[in-house]
Amino acid sequence: MLGVLRGMGITLKNFLASYVLPRRPDSLETGGIVTVQYPEERLPEKENFRNFPFLVFDGTVDNIRCVSCDICAKECPPKCIYIVRDTDSEGKPLKRPKVFDIDFTVCMNCGICEEACPFDAIFMDHEFEIGGPERQKSLVYHRDDLLKSTAHFQKIRPTDFAAIEERRKKDAEKKAAAQATVQAAAQPKPQTPPSPQP
Ligand code: SF4
Numbered sequence: 635m636l637g638v639l640r641g642m643g644i645t646l647k648n649f650l651a652s653y654v655l656p657r658r659p660d661s662l663e664t665g666g667i668v669t670v671q672y673p674e675e676r677l678p679e680k681e682n683f684r685n686f687p688f689l690v691f692d693g694t695v696d697n698i699r700c701v702s703c704d705i706c707a708k709e710c711p712p713k714c715i716y717i718v719r720d721t722d723s724e725g726k727p728l729k730r731p732k733v734f735d736i737d738f739t740v741c742m743n744c745g746i747c748e749e750a751c752p753f754d755a756i757f758m759d760h761e762f763e764i765g766g767p768e769r770q771k772s773l774v775y776h777r778d779d780l781l782k783s784t785a786h787f788q789k790i791r792p793t794d795f796a797a798i799e800e801r802r803k804k805d806a807e808k809k810a811a812a813q814a815t816v817q818a819a820a821q822p823k824p825q826t827p828p829s830p831q832p
């Protein structure tokens with residue numbers, strides 16, 4: 635009897651949550667109807683949700699973090715990243731990509747590129763509404779399509795952003811201290827004046 639009453643109580647709770655009480659965004663956890671009337675209704679995005687990668691820049695698009703090291707392209711399991719390093723007018727290689735393409739028809743959203751990048755230059759985005767009428771034109775993203783600011787990263791993943799920025803700050807401090815030590819060691823030592831003759 636107790637079990638029947640408990641079951642009826644759960645049914646009543648779900649009925650009220652579905653049709654009487656205001657809809658709550660966490661209704662998947664709290665009970666009630668769970669169908670989301672997308673796109674009019676949307677569930678709040680979880681911070682750890684990931685979809686396709688983007689390239690991050692600091693401040694302006696000229697300050698792209700990617701140094702074109704090719705590590706993410708080598709680590710990408712389905713090999714959907716294609717990178718060509720940029721060069722200067724004399725053909726000398728530069729630390730930035732001239733071409734950086736990702737084929738989103740092949741990308742399997744694994745996030746390995748983000749994990750592999752030693753320069754915090756590529757992160758997984760929350761964007762998923764990327765459908766288009768023409769597969770190659772719409773879903774092969776080029777370098778400029780992939781660029782997004784650090785402010786975007788901070789907005790979608792504030793916890794990761796804070797942790798990464800803290801680590802980058804500490805790394806920069808360590809690097810500056812090491813450079814200062816090297817520079818101090820390279821300074822010429824002051825000459826010792828000759829001892830006076832007796
Ligand atoms: S995104 Fe990172 S791993 Fe990939 S090429 Fe650029 S710097 Fe290297």
Ligand code: SF4
Pocket residue numbers: 686687709710711712713714715736740741742743744745746747748
């Ligand atoms: S998320 Fe995975 S499959 Fe997609 S580009 Fe990155 S490494 Fe490749």
